Amino acid sequence: MTNHWIDIRNSDVILIMGSNAAENHPISFKYVLEAKDKGAKLLSVDPRFTRTSAKADIYAPLRSGTDIAFLGGMIKHIIDNKLYHSEYMQLHTNAPFLVNPDFQMPGDLDGLFSGYSEEKRSYDKSTWSFQRDANGVPKSDPSMQDPNCVLQLLGKHFSRYTPEVVSDITGTPQEQLLQVYEAYASTGKAGKAATIMYAMGWTQHTVGTQNIRTMAIIQLLLGNIGIAGGGVNALRGESNVQGSTDHCLLFHILPGYLPTPKSSWNDLATYIEKSTPKTNDPDSANWWANRSKYITSLLRAHFDSVLSAAEDFGYDLLPKLDDGQNASWLMLFDRMFKGDIKGFFSWGQNPACSGSNAGKVRKAMAKLDWMVTVNLFDNETASFWKGPGMDPAAIDTEVFFLPIAASFEKEGSVTNSGRWAQWRYQAVPPLGNSRHDSEVMNELYFRVAELYRKEGGAFPDAITKLSWDYGFKGPDGKIHHMDIHAVAKEINGYFLEDKEIKGKLYKKGELVPSFAFLQNDGSTSSGNWLYCNSYTEKGNMLARRGQSDPSGVGLYPEWSWCWPVNRRILYNRASVDANGQPWDKKQPVIWWTGSGWKGDVPDGGWKPLSQPGTKKSFIMLPDGVASIFGAGMKEGPFPEHYEPLECPIEKNPLSGTKNNPVIKRFYEEGGLEEDVFYSCDQRYPYVATTYRVTEHWQTGVMTRNIPWLLEMQPSMFVELNPELAKEKGIKSGDWVKVSSGRGEVEAVAIVTERFRPFKVQGTTIHQVGLPWCYGWNTPNAGDSANLLTPTIGDANTMIPETKAFQVNIEKRG
Amino acid sequence: MARKAFMIDTSRCTACRGCQVACKQWNKLPADAEVNRGSYENPPQLTPHLYNKIEFIEKGEGKDFTWRFLNQRCLQCGDAGCIKVCPSAGALFHTEEGLVGYDQDKCISCNYCVNGCPFDVPRYDANNKVTKCHGCMDRVANGLQPACVKACPTASLQFGDRDKLIAAAKASGKQVYGETALSGLGAMYALDGSPQDYNLAENPSIPQSIFLWKDVIKPLGILGFWGAVGAAMLHYVTVGPKQLEDDFEDKGGE
């Protein structure tokens, strides 16, 4: 979230699309309803009428996988009716920038942008660029009238997204389409705020990243980013998925979103040179220019501090990807399926149910030599070898189940969706003989290190030179009790030597006050620069419980701590005009007093934009402004509607390019039977989507095992509309079989008006929906909806497309 | 003491069912084994282990479609059929705050409160003792909110001085269900629709037969030793003679 939960109460219009907040983030509705009490409008856009829709002022159904068409129509509505916030766009976005005249768009190229290579299935992005002056700074037309400026091109691109065309793609009646457009676009002026609450309903598509981009563009057109009640708000699903992302349990990034080293970056200097964004604009802060300080401080935290600058502080000890190597989720299980992965950790996760195309995932596990699974409860991953269709005698995988403590049986912090990192304490010791995760990691560290010290082996330095200093060492040289505060402090970082900064001396061993103090000479450590400032000489900021809210807009700056540097609303310098005065005087986020900023921690402390020597407001981007034109995307600088890989219609009504042209196509490339998909195939005529329910969480391991929760939602179900049910002879409560090209599940039918058939291109399209919170390991609960979902991912992130695929449904025989 | 009450604002309920679980947690009630019958609503009705639940009500179609959520529980009647009908003094009673409490030690397992309730609320537990929402009388007596009310994220459930809750609901333009019926309910609804939209009786009343009990038999003082006989007579009045003997035979076994 750019903003945070409490801030939702400051909105005038709330769009819940691609999420189902009332069901999956129920406490958010405390604030949604507070906003409504003050007159806000709630808009619910969802293929299915949900508990969120039940509270909405306007509900608009759309066919799964057509969000870009829906939102593209909104962009057209905003531009045609000049409902945008011109001054905001001129100051804070690249809307006025002039684009390369050779750049061409899908309207001219049948659904493609300029530079596409059919053979490589990717783009040469050279025309996706700005015209630049002699100094290399982008040229712009502040009046935003030049036909090559971003705003004009955006208008031209989305001129094709008329209400008729959009309705014909999405199945949304035009009346509701326009109601949503008008309500949302009413906030394109100073003093009005609209927010978007989205989640996996947007990310789990082959165009997931572009779904979010489309909305970000709308928010920038309307001046809704940086302000109270605005922003682009991803409602994250797990208690610490924000923190686990920040600490980068992901193949492509190191803690603090630093790129994983790759083979061509053979030393630290090359890493810094190649991975540091550059700008020629003296007015751009280009904050990532500090990358050298962050990677160096990370290395200092990871490895033995005796390693010197000449040894690149241990840079070579980090594993490096081959250039172009993609080690993401779908690739990981594809390689496992092919037998290339021998050992596997499933630490607090249940991929046998959460992985798209779960049948392939389960088969893949049978190819492992060993698996370590760490959890509170038995689950379908740990016990995959005795699951449906498995012959234990034929499976050679050794499996270790390590039981661990629950959240209140240990101490540490978790970061919520609003980036608040909150400390929690141990209420009771771990249950039975279960242990803290950190104690298990500690044991594994010492045991593996001991083996390498004793026996030698492959590249022992990476292990033996790791720093691991989180408590008192016993006579055996091992730590027997982990001090979690020592880890929190390492994440924040220390001065490793006496250092004078801006006239103040910081002593060796002191905690670094904030990331502005981090150094690239090896004199500071910080395990994650983004959390530098979280545990300082002032104490554990994460544990704070201050109740004050001096601004009155719900920032609670003394409650816990929020990254970065306790800034509660990101991009907040866009909440003010060139003179530093808030667009919204009633609920200001920051304001310039004439000598300094008041309110939230400003996004860079520079003076207002009208004053000389300042820096632009979007400090993380090289151009210093927000990207309405975003050349970083793989499929184009503007979003374009493409159909899901599996879809019910023959032709994309907008162009001859049916699917996202740059997705990795597993089936065609690898030819595995498990990866098969069926588009416009009569065997699988119905659109399907997956979701969660309030009463369960993720694959259900932590809720199916809670009797109070299982009581309320005891088993797998499929929701379908009465017309389809009648056609199929299905009644509510019947057991039915839902099948796709990958597998089938049994489910209880819930026949409901909450799903309605869609009228698309003159035909009737039925959609059904299934929760993915069940698994065979819970008696009588049914199995995972992910047995049905495909092996295909978003072009930018490789997040699987589990929100739109094709199925059949039959009454169980 | 001013009469306390629940006000249940249906327009604010998102059916998160925090109330359902918070109640079980505080009162340490076990889960029932359930199956999906083609609805989110589970268990389908109040049970001895379920003092409050959300009813999911789908009505209409297309643009007229509505999905409403109703918190079902003991409505804590001012004129409470269950108390009226109860033959065992002190087994069911009004608390100081006006809630309908019960004392299982005094419950004689006669089941009459079930018949006396206009809302089909009281249940009997494994020990054959009455059980139902008691408004968390232990919490309320100690100045805390009932567990369900405390948990409710959207203030759909409120608890406080009855008069103030009614005034506040009316001030916000809501229709109050249960303000006067049955001498005023101690759990009222602020409805965003008609009672029919929520499958609620327009004019809830205690079954007529109860009045015979209250006005004729109970004043005769047939309690205590005579309780069982009185109870039998009530059973005769409300159910008829057929099961009378069976009932006595069952009791004989205890």
Add this chain to the structure above:
Amino acid sequence: MELSRRGFLQLSGGTIGATIVGVGLKPAAAYAEPLAIQYAKETTTICPYCAVGCGLIVHTRGGEVINTEGDPDHPINRGTLCSKGAALYQLRHNDNRITEPLYRAKGSKEWKKVSWDWSLDQIAQKIKATRDATFMEKNAKGQTVNRTDGIASVGSAALDNEECYLFQKLLRSWGLVYIEHQARI
């Protein structure tokens, strides 16, 4: 009726002693049992389910959890909870929790209970054997990569920040690059 945090603490006897003002334990009516959480120890925690980050109070007595409910001072949830958060108590009082390490041998049809010491030793040996067998110091182009593609890890958005940081540090020290978790799906 809104109870302040202070009032709540007083009521349950968590930290503040004798004098109880305003919300005091008035002479209980005959039906009012002593409050179950009176004089219990209170520990604040954050809900382990979704990412709203609601605060809870865990009441314990004699080292065991006796009650869990919303933290009234938490600025987000203000003491409220959804059904999942309200069910936290059953994460502790739960017959399904696994409390001993388990091992499933090759071809076996069942789990068997094993010791921590044995499990950890076995796992350490497996990590080393697989790592040694699959480690690449250089890739096909002769560039230094120092990694293993033979071991993979998924999880965990359920860990605390400190554990996430430790976990990635540990995995990367072993040379893993196939490191993924819930954020990718």
